[in-house]
Amino acid sequence: MSSVTPAIVSEKNSDDLSDQTLIHIEKLNAWYGDFQAIHDLSLEIPKHKVTAFIGPSGCGKSTLLKWINRMNDVVPGARAKGRLTIDDDHQGQRKEIDVLDPNLDVVGLRRKVGIVFQKPNPFPKSIYDNVAFGPRLHMKTSKSELDELVEWSLQKAAVWDEVKDRLHGPALGLSGGQQQRLCIARAIAVGPEVLLMDEPCSALDPSSTLAIEDLIFELRSQYTIVIVTHNMQQASRCSDKTAFFFEGRLIEAGNTEQVFTKPKNKQTDDYVRGKFG
Amino acid sequence: MSTLPSAIVNQDEQYLVDNARRRKQLSIWFYFLCVAIALISVVILVVLMVSIWSQGQSRLTTDLLTRAHSELEIERSGMWPAILGSLFVCGTCALVALPLGVGTAVFLEEFKPTQKVLRWIHGFVQLNIANLAGVPSIVYGLLGLTVFVYMFNVFGQIRVNESAGMEIMGYKHFYQVLTLEPGHVVFAPQTDPTVRQITFDEPFQAVDPDGNPIEISIWTPGTPKPTDPEIRRRTVRSGAIGGTITERNWYYFRLPFDKSFLSGGLTLALVILPIIIIAAQESLRGVPSSLREASMGLGATTWQTVRDVSLPAALPGIMTGSILAMGRAIGEAAPILVVMGAAVAKSSGPQHLMDDAVTMPVLIFNWAGRQQDEFKELSAAAIIVLLVILLLLNSTAIYIRQKVQKAQS
Numbered sequence A: 001m002s003s004v005t006p007a008i009v010s011e012k013n014s015d016d017l018s019d020q021t022l023i024h025i026e027k028l029n030a031w032y033g034d035f036q037a038i039h040d041l042s043l044e045i046p047k048h049k050v051t052a053f054i055g056p057s058g059c060g061k062s063t064l065l066k067w068i069n070r071m072n073d074v075v076p077g078a079r080a081k082g083r084l085t086i087d088d089d090h091q092g093q094r095k096e097i098d099v100l101d102p103n104l105d106v107v108g109l110r111r112k113v114g115i116v117f118q119k120p121n122p123f124p125k126s127i128y129d130n131v132a133f134g135p136r137l138h139m140k141t142s143k144s145e146l147d148e149l150v151e152w153s154l155q156k157a158a159v160w161d162e163v164k165d166r167l168h169g170p171a172l173g174l175s176g177g178q179q180q181r182l183c184i185a186r187a188i189a190v191g192p193e194v195l196l197m198d199e200p201c202s203a204l205d206p207s208s209t210l211a212i213e214d215l216i217f218e219l220r221s222q223y224t225i226v227i228v229t230h231n232m233q234q235a236s237r238c239s240d241k242t243a244f245f246f247e248g249r250l251i252e253a254g255n256t257e258q259v260f261t262k263p264k265n266k267q268t269d270d271y272v273r274g275k276f277g
Numbered sequence B: 001m002s003t004l005p006s007a008i009v010n011q012d013e014q015y016l017v018d019n020a021r022r023r024k025q026l027s028i029w030f031y032f033l034c035v036a037i038a039l040i041s042v043v044i045l046v047v048l049m050v051s052i053w054s055q056g057q058s059r060l061t062t063d064l065l066t067r068a069h070s071e072l073e074i075e076r077s078g079m080w081p082a083i084l085g086s087l088f089v090c091g092t093c094a095l096v097a098l099p100l101g102v103g104t105a106v107f108l109e110e111f112k113p114t115q116k117v118l119r120w121i122h123g124f125v126q127l128n129i130a131n132l133a134g135v136p137s138i139v140y141g142l143l144g145l146t147v148f149v150y151m152f153n154v155f156g157q158i159r160v161n162e163s164a165g166m167e168i169m170g171y172k173h174f175y176q177v178l179t180l181e182p183g184h185v186v187f188a189p190q191t192d193p194t195v196r197q198i199t200f201d202e203p204f205q206a207v208d209p210d211g212n213p214i215e216i217s218i219w220t221p222g223t224p225k226p227t228d229p230e231i232r233r234r235t236v237r238s239g240a241i242g243g244t245i246t247e248r249n250w251y252y253f254r255l256p257f258d259k260s261f262l263s264g265g266l267t268l269a270l271v272i273l274p275i276i277i278i279a280a281q282e283s284l285r286g287v288p289s290s291l292r293e294a295s296m297g298l299g300a301t302t303w304q305t306v307r308d309v310s311l312p313a314a315l316p317g318i319m320t321g322s323i324l325a326m327g328r329a330i331g332e333a334a335p336i337l338v339v340m341g342a343a344v345a346k347s348s349g350p351q352h353l354m355d356d357a358v359t360m361p362v363l364i365f366n367w368a369g370r371q372q373d374e375f376k377e378l379s380a381a382a383i384i385v386l387l388v389i390l391l392l393l394n395s396t397a398i399y400i401r402q403k404v405q406k407a408q409s
């Protein structure tokens, strides 16, 4: 699998993208106070695929991303209307999580839908405590189980080899790229199904960026990944589906290969060729 | 080249060099100015220390630390009750002000409401705290006087030498009565608290000063007086008058609080509360919001985020603010004078919750205003002790803070 380039994989799977949809967004409108940041947006996010959000600054990519796990709850004046649901396989039974339901258990939602931010934000604690933070909130684990979980998460996030000798050293002593992978490990450790990443590489140097892109490519066999990026190469390199936004509206969404080579929309064409934005 | 503005093109090389040298010189001058200003404050401090030391050093004896204030033996006067009193008052103050202050700061910073009305209330509280920080401490003294000392007189008036107000627990009233043996008293339990005095003319049950129950008989003048001291101690003259006396346990509790150390501590808590709130808010604000987002993003509740992320990260700052505030509390005299009075005769620390106390600043204030040279020297010596205690408190707190800081990074 890892030897195949993403573009080929997505072409092969392009037909069944729709019936494996995990996140359904229908006619979503979102506001900050009186300012409408998202207009009538409908989008389907496929399961176990990487979906990239692209678009010029301020077009609402982060806003949409944060609504998927309700991080906007704490923003005063932020509200949304429309439908945003996530499929949930609860003990073999198909259920739907209505994300915008005001009575939803947000804590449970966020365990299912993890988020990684633009700037690495490890806690000022040890590396171990960073990764164990989420599990300690949600699960009842023995010391040895927790050790195992921490190691597994760090290995998944491809930083284990670099930190295994200083697990109890400060997380802030790591390099930016290592910190970002630590943050991914921290997000993985609670066992999410979806990983939201808001420009995860924008604060990193090219080699760390490459390491994270490889990681994203590895992770998508088990996780549904949504990544916001300003880097067109990155979007084309590591995503299966691409959605292009402009001024709060979805302009075009589809198979990454198609969006980048034969966009249906003129604006998309201009943007992916770097003519504006 | 021709497109460059003339200001850049027509440069006078000599001017550039001169200007750079002038600016460098100015910078050096400014450096010396800063050093001088810093030195002035150090010098003032040193002069103060030296003068206090030279005045008080001869009185730094064990008497000062172990004995009480005395009008008769001035040269053997001490400040032990005042040290205890200050510790009790400041302890109360810390116990009340720290949790309240940090709690308020957490509420204001971490539980920002999203609804409009609540946001308005939130802003109102915030504005008032900023205003309260600027209120002179003597005003808090007057507030403490009405709120804690008198409690608006709703529980009855306080009268001198009488247990007044509403007694809640930790007390026992007795009638104290003289027996035939000179200097020996017994206590009869008081049944009706409104009767302050009774007359004994029938045998009754009582306890002796050691707390043993005894049967008391009555001697009527005219009949033969008992001679055995044992019996005389259990006999009371007919018509003897018993006055009320109250025994108080350490947890004796009464409303209103009167001029007790509790009132003083609570008033000081009011004085330093805004300082603690503002300091704690400031350090909570300094915690990057990205850390809170990380915690929330992992599914932590607001409370878990506060407990595990915001508070630990803000703790060093909160502690610094609290240390400064406690330093202020321990040296504060004005509100204490208003609330607890200026009496310094007390010979021990507080014995129960409602007991009064002397504090170090009040004692120093009293001594410094006396005519006798001994008292003047004593007050200088007491200032040295106060400073040392303050330094000790501060350095332990700083030590703890450093430990916390190290454990975090």
Ligand SMILES: Nc1ncnc2c1ncn2[C@@H]1O[C@H](COP(=O)(O)OP(=O)(O)OP(=O)(O)O)[C@@H](O)[C@H]1O
Binding pocket: A032, A035, A037, A055, A056, A057, A058, A059, A060, A061, A062, A063, A064, A075
């Ligand atoms: N907390 C907020 N309060 C008010 N307006 C906001 C807030 N956050 C974002 N906005 C506005 O919503 C719009 C969309 O913002 P958003 O952060 O989603 O853009 P973005 O596509 O992620 O941009 P970028 O690529 O620069 O990160 C912008 O116009 C922004 O000004």
Ligand SMILES: [Mg+2]
Binding pocket: A061, A062, A063, A198
């Ligand atoms: Mg953004």
